[in-house]
Amino acid sequence: MRLTNLKVAEQSVSFLQAVQIGLGKQQGLFFPQSFPQLPVDNLLAMPFQQRSQRIMQALIGDELSDAVIGKLVEQAFTFAAPLQSVKNNLYCLELFHGPTLAFKDFGARFMAQAIQQARELEKTTIVTATSGDTGAAVADAFYKQPGIQVVVLYPEGKVSALQEKQFSTLGDNILTLAVDGDFDQCQSLVKQVFDDQEVVSALHVNSANSINISRLLAQVCYYFEAVAQCPPDSREQIVFSVPSGNFGNLCAGLIAKAMGLPFKRIIAATNSNDTVPRYWNEGYWQGKPTQATLSNAMDISEPNNWPRIEAMLTRGLIARSDIHAYSVTEADTETALRALDKLGYVSEPHAAVAYSALERDLADNEVGVFLGTAHPAKFKQSVEEILGKTIELPGVLAACQKKDSLSERIPADYQQLRKRLLQLR
Template sequence: MSEPLHYRSTRSGQHAASIDQVIAAGLAPDGGLYVPEALPRLDAAAFDPRGSLADTATALLTPFFKGTALAAELPAICREALDFEVPLRPLAHHADGSVLELFHGPSAAFKDVGARFLAACFRRIRPADAPPVTILVATSGDTGAAVAAAFHRQPGVRVVILYPDGRVSPRQAHQLGCFGDNVQALRVAGSFDDCQRMVKSALGDAALQARRPLSSANSISLGRLLPQMSYYAHAALGWWRRHRTPLNFIVPTGNLGNALACVWVREMGLPVGDIRLACNANATLSDYFDGDPYTPRPAIPTLANAMDVGAPSNFERLRWTFPHDHELRLQLQASSVDDDTIRDTIVRHASEHGELFCPHTATAVHVLDTMGATGLPWAVVATAHPAKFDSVVEPLIGRRVEVPAALQAMLQRPANAEPLAAENDALKRWLLHPMA
């Protein structure tokens, strides 16, 4: 068995762990995020030009899993998790633009990729006689449904989803509460940042962990972030083979997990060009990349609610990747897009080009629109199906948005979520109640 890659915390550089341990734990013991000791370097020639998304993921992730118990299972894990398409199709309105559609999985959002991969790993690394584990998920809209779908009825696993009450779309809220069985949704009287803080506090509580083993399925979990690199690699490699030029990306982002996945693919040596971040009115990142000090702040509600994040967790990993501010600001650009502009973008593209976008994707489309003709190829990352945001999109375009079959099946189930105060101790008390 070859020497495995080790992982350490962003905060102390200690707590060396294998990928199996990292996936099981979610968060490092010191509250930091796990990162590899170094990012592997790969060459485009190492990938099968006829390979599927699962084949690309296997080749991409093999260095991260080598020498571990999961290494031999990696091809099967990728086939299980990545069994849907992530097409790159031309945009009707932009000669140099394409859209990378990541919403063709079970919950109609890009989070399906990481959640399904993580669930497939858990099925293999958890011994049959291990005590039940509770997976905590803070969601601003899409993560929770993807994790719930991936882990639904999985033996030995309970999923607890925290979401900000009234700050997700009605269909997102229904998705979060429609599973039952081993999945419980909690509607928190606060913001996504409150939910994220509560989850991190619980994961870092050793006494609580001793009584109720916990793990995470947010993008703070490296087991969710690593597979998200696969669709960037797959799209960029396909473009490279056809055009012999790097593909540039515009990524809608809130908590920075999806964007960081793109950055890491480029750092590994694959043909990704410029990366631009599209944010909503929560301007923590856009202000930082414009030169202000990095200043987390309370999140404000927007139409692009899944990006309503004022303190993005993965900024720690971004700073690990580029430790100095001047270096980091050379790597990325970020723009903030307000709700009025999101509305205008959705309406204009639907009426003029017949293109439908969710509010999050619309932020990235707007960034592309403002760039004009660059002569460079740009891929807008479409993170969710517009049908998940019917209460926003349909009144703007004046017609019904067709609902994907998997989403329709979820909407036909009854849904329920329990209320919870936005307090760390409230979650800990809830977790210590006897399990149903």
């Protein structure tokens, strides 16, 4: 597998090189020129792990042996992605059954295995930004792994209390920095790290955001799993609705479609941070100051993965008609949560955004699948206030809730971050 820097076309790397480098020159994303076509009918008849091994083998190619790729998948995908019926012809793909109760577990755990496979140095420093769930998934995937130091930046006061506790209470090789700013500023700080060659060289820096291609490709697998759980005669009519912030999740779905997965289209569902819906529907790209919302993990105005989606459109790998885009207000998010509750399904704000957009878009003869990206208990306070009912905490959340945060506070200033990072040498 060869991947090209979308900003510097001369920089072409292998899969393992892309995993190790993370972000390319001039902050460019690595991406393949095309994707393999798969024997979909045969794949959809396989169990999840076996199918996922075949998908990752096709994507990565012969750089890693089939046995090695099989081991990476087996160690990463140790939990299910069930398709839960909500009402007739409408389902939630539950992606929150992993160790940190969020969809990021799929990509983070595979990426952790891939980075260990690619690592040639005694120590690697993972620097990542989180708007909520990435921090917990990455911290859990790399916790106490030898030779790995993790640094998580997050916007102070702008992630849920339980999300924060999941990654800020671990210690050991996990350093968490609460930034006085929003997620876009955290993301900008991470990009500045990659432009600082002294820091990159001193700490052997890598990233665990979805800019790392290994995390993105792993997410392709659960779209195949969703379609596999639908009746064969309905697959061509499936419409996915994806709660979208940094747009890695949507990009993974489009990669699955480019590989031949049969579904009709995919919806980019954002909250009030609506840069992409405005661009998609009105034709101009203009970021606005990030707004804090109930669906905080999507509070992003400059999504990192959008250039990859643009590249797929430009290369003809997907069509414009494959994507619809909607922005969902806070009021509509609350309405969607209550509507789901009336149907007997307790959800959380991010999935509610996807459900609301799907309800606007879905035709009578189509099958809707919205992605459930986190367990509702991770947003216990807001969900309880909206629904007027108590949400039980799973054991993993109850345990971390009792622990003290170990985070350090820093301003949204690169020189301050740089000074702290160099102390890790």
